[in-house]
Amino acid sequence: MSDFRLKVFRSVAKNLSFTKASQELFVSQPAITKHIQELESTYQTRLFDRQGSKISLTEAGKLLLEHCDRILEDYKRLEYEMHLLNNEYMGELRLGASTTIAQYVLPPLLASFIKKFPQVNLSLMNGNSREVEVALQEHRIDLGLVEGVFRLPNLKYTTFLEDELVAVVRTKSKLFIADEIAPEELLNIPLVLRERGSGTLDVIERALLQHNIKLSSLHVLMYLGSTESIKLFLENTDCMGIISIRSICKELAAGTFRVVEIKAMSMLRDFCFVHQQGQESGLVQAFIQFAMHHNRKL
Template identity: 30%
Template sequence: MDIKPLRYFLAIAKNASFTRAAEQLNVAQPAVSMAIKKLETELGLTLLHRADRKISLTDEGKRLLLHAEKIIQATDDALLEMNELRGLNQGEVRVGIPSMLGSYYFPPILMAFRHRHPTINLKVIEGGTWQLQKMLEDGELDLSVIVAETLPEGLETHRLLKEEMRVTVAKDHPFSQLESITPDAFFDEELVMFKEGYFHRRVVDRLARETGKSPKIGFETNLIPLIKSITQQGFGVSTLLSMVVEGDDQLISRPFNPPIWLDLGIAWRKGAYLSQANQAFLDFVCKQGHDSENR
């Protein structure tokens, strides 16, 4: 089987459109249509529903998609490894980093890596932990930082650091007079939260379920400066990693009772070939995490 029609099929499945798939592949739409028609003829199966210009996968198409994703990924890994054996290092790292870590933990690491490896191109994608994890599993990222609560079977991970989630309030908030904050007391307050999909929000949602409380969310935003500003002005309370509030004299942070600690790691697809650039980045980041824990 020619692999090119599988690439076309995968692009159509992801875009639900022949036109958008052709644009993504940078080929003419008739070429995409002909390739898919030939693939269906070769397999003796209908892979796509084409009713009313709405493209969707048939049951047979859904089954093929599972194989196509693995075949394309394995082929790309093989080509990359063969190129590197000929000395053709692509020199690109695609890494996903959640916003809190991207703003407070990773900037000096990224700059130090860039200084050591100036020819390697760093492509940093910011997003929610679970969105980044899905992109990693789909091959859209090479590496991603994750919260290592439950590790999917298809990923491997290396622990970077352990960080505490702390209740964050304005300086004149009553919580500032307490040594620690119970989940019950936290959920009695109006909250300033990240949107769903970010580990910050998932930790709070899980804590609410365990406590039997319904969070009273007054503000939702993924902008850390805005979360801090709203909290500082007394319009709600939040919870942020200790690294985010450390040294901020405009906010007060207190631990939960009991404390909430998160294991943060960097992950990659199990069995996938890591390019020389990705392996160099992984080794560098893991060493920084090891050094920070030993300080």
């Protein structure tokens, strides 16, 4: 029911590109231009300044963008609540999840949700925790699922699952590392860790500081952008990784990796839902409730 021209305008305004909006919405570029021209004709004002190949929002465009986000959110809420009268769940739900959650937690949950609510149009953006929070603030997603210990004051976080990070090496590694080590021994062990901005690295850094060890003091061979990359790196290199226990269940069962205990260094964390304060739609709440009900299976 929502005005598609507003979706087009928001996409162009966020990307500052007609081409990117065309790719994002799967609409031809001439159609994108036509929708913007119709809006400018309706309001009798220019919405974008055009300077060569670059565009920028006019004051009128900035004002429309402020209202646009609220209007489209109201349309989504209306669609959800109208269908709810008939016990139906319909509409669009855009999720964003940090890498570990997207790879090892969400897939079975999404499969169950789609099976129960087949008329919900579900999409998933994958990135690290900071990228998910930025996407939420820019209204590119409706609900985020993140890991880590840092919280932004303008966002609401709700814990739904606990996780633990563990140190691992490949079973056939030539490094002599005991099954249990002291935290200070990490200073002499080559490591592969997740990248800056990841919730995983946030937790590791916080745990190290409890023992007066700075991340910059460690011998880090590589910072990699996903847990799967770290696992493949570990399989081919004599070093240690620190990753979610959820990500290595198969490798531990197969004897590919072994866990190294670090004395008195707990690396527990929460997986959290995150959304804009006071802006959760009906579908967002429906998904959160569904996940909470199914979290024992995760």
